[in-house]
Amino acid sequence: INPGLANGYPILCTLICKDQLDSTWVSRITLTVGTPVFAFLNTFVSDSHAVRPNGRIDPGEEVFLRVAIKNSGLGHGYNVRATLRTYDTLFFVRDSFANYGFIPKDSIGINSADRFIVYASPQMRPETQVLCSLFLIADGGYNQKLGFTIGVGALTITDPIPDGEPAIYYAYDNIDTLYGQRPVYRWIELRNRGTQLPITADDQTIRIRLPFVF
DSSP: OOTTOOTTOEEEEEEEEEOTTOOEEEEEEEEEOOOOOEEEEEEEEEOTTSSSOOSSBOTTOEEEEEEEEEEOSSSOEEEEEEEEEEOOTTEEEEEOEEEEEEEOTTEEEEOTTSOEEEEEOTTSOTTEEEEEEEEEEETTTEEEEEEEEEEEOOOOTTSOEESSSSOSOEEOOTTOTTOTTOOOOOOOOOTTOSOOOOOOSTTOOOOOOOSSOO
């Protein structure tokens, strides 16, 4: 069989049978080519060693990465190997090779025993989506490229607020406790202090006598 044939390609065959009396039977059968066909499913981050383990990649973290793929083809995937590539200059793949081994048809493969290692630069803006490619090869000359994105970080109520995309400035407030740029306020309560002004309505104007010569 030509290794270039696609998954599901029909091969038309004719079976001719004869007996000693010269009788002939002709049967036509179709053989279907089965190859693995993979699709990206999901990513799983292992960051239990990080300062703030949360199951995601945060700026400044190096984590283990597993990528789940599904074989929806008619054939099995034998000795499946993968290479991970990224196209963001602030996102680095420090271990780009993984061995998936045997992935039967209609099943899911995960590189749990041979994880990728990735690193996100501290300069990456939280919630950045990093474009990646997974290059797959398997026995029999099989190869395929899968594209997907990996999210880095997440903006929460305790993160600074960017001014736009791309961000030029960030606004910090007092609850951003993990950032050295957060302000520290000294609140002074004004309620029940001083003299109550006789203002009874919105947009009202009154004249106040100042206690000094102006």
